Amino acid sequence: MGAQIIDGTAIAQAIQEEVAQEVSRLKRDRGLAPGLATVLVGDNPASQTYVRMKQRRCGEVGIHSVGVELPGDASQQQVESRVRELSADPSIHGILVQLPLPGHLDEEGILSAIDLHKDVDGFHPINIGRLAMKGRDPLFAPATPSGIIELLDRIGAEISGKEAVVLGRSNIVGLPVSMLLLKRNATLTICHSRSRDLPLVVKRADILVAAVGRTEMVKGDWIKPGAIVIDVGINQVEDPTRKRGYRLVGDVAYDEAKEVAGWITPVPGGVGPMTIAMLLQNTLTAARRSVEVS
Ligand code: GUN
Numbered sequence: 492m493g494a495q496i497i498d499g500t501a502i503a504q505a506i507q508e509e510v511a512q513e514v515s516r517l518k519r520d521r522g523l524a525p526g527l528a529t530v531l532v533g534d535n536p537a538s539q540t541y542v543r544m545k546q547r548r549c550g551e552v553g554i555h556s557v558g559v560e561l562p563g564d565a566s567q568q569q570v571e572s573r574v575r576e577l578s579a580d581p582s583i584h585g586i587l588v589q590l591p592l593p594g595h596l597d598e599e600g601i602l603s604a605i606d607l608h609k610d611v612d613g614f615h616p617i618n619i620g621r622l623a624m625k626g627r628d629p630l631f632a633p634a635t636p637s638g639i640i641e642l643l644d645r646i647g648a649e650i651s652g653k654e655a656v657v658l659g660r661s662n663i664v665g666l667p668v669s670m671l672l673l674k675r676n677a678t679l680t681i682c683h684s685r686s687r688d689l690p691l692v693v694k695r696a697d698i699l700v701a702a703v704g705r706t707e708m709v710k711g712d713w714i715k716p717g718a719i720v721i722d723v724g725i726n727q728v729e730d731p732t733r734k735r736g737y738r739l740v741g742d743v744a745y746d747e748a749k750e751v752a753g754w755i756t757p758v759p760g761g762v763g764p765m766t767i768a769m770l771l772q773n774t775l776t777a778a779r780r781s782v783e784v785s
Pocket residue numbers: 587588589590591612634635663766
């Protein structure tokens with residue numbers, strides 16, 4: 492029996508529609524239009540694409556977006572002062588600094604310049620710190636990890652007491668999703684490039700999150716029958732049959748894994764669409780909090 496497919500595109504679409512309705516209610520009842528500022532430093536093509544997609548989706552739900560672009564050689568002080576201006580701007584409720592930043596910039600210093608209440612990406616050091624503390628919640632949790640928990644909730648998965656294995660320890664996905672799973676009382680194992688006996692560890696997982704960026708690294712026979720497999724990888728593989736010359740595949744060997752898993756996210760169309768949906772939801776939350784609408 493094959494796995495059930497977790498349709499991230501449909502779930503993200505449903506969330507986007509919910510956000511659009513709430514945004515129009517906020518405009519009607521309070522005269523408030525939520526605003527998101529995106530900050531892009533340099534001309535990394537992938538970052539440019541992500542920022543454009545975020546702005547377009549903002550437009551679709553009625554969130555106004557302001558795109559700030561700074562040159563790749565902008566100084567620490569220039570970037571920080573631009574972020575501080577946005578932090579002080581009452582028409583902006585959320586600020587997103589697209590990562591990675593050029594190598595000469597101090598990421599922590601720039602993220603610390605974001606007003607905590609506008610940190611819709613959840614990367615401010617204080618929000619990350621709260622995410623890691625028992626009994627404390629951040630004002631916002633990072634978008635991709637929140638999207639993963641949302642997917643688990645929407646398929647009715649039980650997290651408490653389950654064995655969760657996370658592959659990858661990045662600041663953007665691996666570490667924060669681990670903290671969110673722990674807050675939901677999973678028994679957590681984090682694996683990384685130095686971990687040993689990966690197939691054996693993965694075999695224990697009731698919930699597997701793969702976020703390492705290595706094409707089809709996780710094989711079907713690593714997976715526990717019935718497990719929930721969340722594949723965060725977006726890897727390009729050459730494919731001359733496609734117009735673009737490549738196709739996207741995950742960190743999990745999908746065709747094998749879907750024969751063993753209970754649930755699985757496809758790539759594309761699994762976790763990817765959830766990231767922007769959660770960002771829109773966080774921006775709505777930030778705007779509501781600014782006028783204390785419950
Ligand atoms: N770079 C890769 N993913 C993300 C994300 O979710 N937010 C930001 N700001 N940068 C990223």
